[in-house]
Amino acid sequence: MKKIVLIGSGNVATHFGIALKEKGFNILQVWSYNTKNAKVLAEKLNCRYTSKIENILVADLYILSIKDDSITNILKNISDIPIIHTSGSTSIDIFKNKFSKYGVIYPLQKFKKNIKINLTEIPLLIEANNKKFEKDLIYVASKLSKNTLTVSSKIRKQLHIA
Numbered sequence: 001m002k003k004i005v006l007i008g009s010g011n012v013a014t015h016f017g018i019a020l021k022e023k024g025f026n027i028l029q030v031w032s033y034n035t036k037n038a039k040v041l042a043e044k045l046n047c048r049y050t051s052k053i054e055n056i057l058v059a060d061l062y063i064l065s066i067k068d069d070s071i072t073n074i075l076k077n078i079s080d081i082p083i084i085h086t087s088g089s090t091s092i093d094i095f096k097n098k099f100s101k102y103g104v105i106y107p108l109q110k111f112k113k114n115i116k117i118n119l120t121e122i123p124l125l126i127e128a129n130n131k132k133f134e135k136d137l138i139y140v141a142s143k144l145s146k147n148t149l150t151v152s153s154k155i156r157k158q159l160h161i162a
């Protein structure tokens with residue numbers, strides 16, 4: 001799980017990307033609808049960028065950090081890859097029947113790009129479609145935070161709303 005592509009360039013993608021890079025993960029690429037935003041984050045991460053989903057690189061993990069209402073639309077253009085989203089209100093089932101390895105790593109915290117956050121103190125809520133992929137996600141999340149928990153989509157949504 002060392003090679004990662006970020007799908008999104010907003011607040012969560014920015015903080016996750018920076019933290020993952022600091023922990024030794026190889027961020028290969030940033031994708032965004034907006035080329036300028038992808039480029040800005042890619043420069044921070046010293047990686048490639050694209051605004052064409054068909055040009056995303058091959059990776060071990062794809063982190064989908066985009067607006068909740070855009071997730072379904074972007075998934076129409078992606079084939080079977082190991083993918084997670086970072087949404088609090090979106091069920092893991094959004095990936096069902098299309099992907100073989102999928103899950104969620106949801107940070108229980110609001111993010112702003114320009115405000116430095118210490119991810120090690122933020123709870124990361126994890127869910128995966130199978131135990132092996134869950135172990136992979138726990139590994140990634142535990143590199144970012146001291147506080148990782150596996151929870152269902154139902155519980156995650158309740159915590160997100162609270």
